[in-house]
Amino acid sequence: MHVRILLTEAMTPSPNPLVDVLLAPLAPDVYLHQREALGHTPDQVADALTCLAHRLLENGGRGGSDESDSPTGANPVERC
Numbered sequence: 001m002h003v004r005i006l007l008t009e010a011m012t013p014s015p016n017p018l019v020d021v022l023l024a025p026l027a028p029d030v031y032l033h034q035r036e037a038l039g040h041t042p043d044q045v046a047d048a049l050t051c052l053a054h055r056l057l058e059n060g061g062r063g064g065s066d067e068s069d070s071p072t073g074a075n076p077v078e079r080c
Helices: 002-009 015-026 028-037 042-059
Strands: none
Touching: 002 015, 015 028, 015 042, 028 042
8 A cells, every 4th residue: 555655646657556566576485586596695686676666766667767777886776
């Protein structure tokens, strides 16, 4: 419910389907798959989630720009 409220306040078109999309990466089975099957470290998973959150916030949920797609340093936000 909280995610939907935030999406609505951000005037995101069609917020209902996005709620599940945004919560899915936080599901325990997804995390276990990333850790065990894919071999990602906890830091890699956290960096990816941080990137997702920053991209969403920076662009109001409308996707990212091409300018920040290349790695530029240790900061995970700069790498996304």
